[in-house]
Amino acid sequence: MTDQPVFIVGSDLQALEPATFETEEEFQELLARHPRVLDFGSLADGRPLRLVLVAREMGVPTSAESGPAYWLDHLFVDADAVPTLVEVKRASDTRIRREVVGQMLDYAANGARYWPGALLQRSFEETCLADGRPLEEAYAELLGDRSPEDFWPLVEERLAAGQMRLLFVADRIPLELRAIVEFLNRQMRQTDVYAVELTQYRGDGDLRVLVPRIHGEVATAAKSPSGRRTAQRTTRDDMDAAIRCRLAPEPRRIATELLKHAAAKGRLEGGTAKYPSMSFHYPVAGRQVPLWTLSLYDNPAKEELAFSFGSITHHLGPGRAAAFAESLPAVPELQQKLEVQRQKGYNGWPSVTLTSLAAEPGAAEVILAAIEQLMDGGGAPNSFG
Structure with missing residues (x-):
């Protein structure tokens, strides 16, 4: 026909x-x-x-x-x-x-x-x-x-x-x-x-x-x-329960501190994946900017903190993204990925496990300080943001 x-x-x-x-x-x-x-x-x-x-x-x-x-x-x-x-x-x-x-x-x-x-x-x-x-x-x-x-x-x-x-x-x-x-x-x-x-x-x-x-x-x-x-979104209760059940003491402490800070200073948004996940938005330069995502994968079991550099660059410009990268903790796993981001223009999702952060004393506090610095950095976003 x-x-x-x-x-x-x-x-x-x-x-x-x-x-x-x-x-x-x-x-x-x-x-x-x-x-x-x-x-x-x-x-x-x-x-x-x-x-x-x-x-x-x-x-x-x-x-x-x-x-x-x-x-x-x-x-x-x-x-x-x-x-x-x-x-x-x-x-x-x-x-x-x-x-x-x-x-x-x-x-x-x-x-x-x-x-x-x-x-x-x-x-x-x-x-x-x-x-x-x-x-x-x-x-x-x-x-x-x-x-x-x-x-x-x-x-x-x-x-x-x-x-x-x-x-x-x-x-x-x-x-x-x-x-x-x-x-x-x-x-x-x-x-x-x-x-x-x-x-x-x-x-x-x-x-x-x-x-x-x-x-x-x-x-x-x-x-x-x-x-x-x-599909059901991950709630704060879901994430808290998963953190308690799945994580060792120090990774659990880090995850809990990050969640508390985001709830107090920003906005939490539950993911709809089959594993528990949440993304975290903070008010920066007059807009809500997604900064990081916490995912607790099931198979293989892994906990991952990923930084949304594509979002940061888009909303705030590459200069602010670079400054944020420089202020993150010197964890080898993370720094290797950040080096790639420096070469690629800060448009990816460099990630680090909570276990790796736990091995670096004070890493969680450095991340929270970096977020505070980004929020208080001042300056208007680039014209394309």
């Missing part, structure tokens, strides 16, 4: 013939300019889904210290803060059958771990700037009267919890890819996986018709009602 023309009836009958996309670049540009062709389904409150482009060729690192190792074709987001990762292939590309699946899972796994909310916000705003679109207009369409400062940390949390969509887009979806998509969609509870077959028909001049066909929706509908947006 896809080889048959479609017809437009007006003053006369015009046939539009099936046409391939001449290049993958043409295909990608079409989706970036017209994401409506990928809008299917609805938001949590029943409103129609509307995807908004965060970035084309979104870099995907494979560690907190490295630059991009891969490049995702498109990253979109919706008003529920659910990210949508898109890979585009023409049917003539043999990678559309199986290789693209491994690529996408690489992007999703590493993006979930190494895309801080501040990086996503900066990418979105740079995309708007490049497209000549005023930020106020773009945010009004995406968020209404909600604040970007609340929205992007939520996107980061969705990613960390695996709450995302993965879209394989092609002009023809082979049966092998369709079977894989439906299998993944049945097995993955937090992540929705779809294949979108976008058939193009061309007529006279610039006239063309795009017909999307979605594969995977049946598997999505069959998922249990415990789906993505009902």
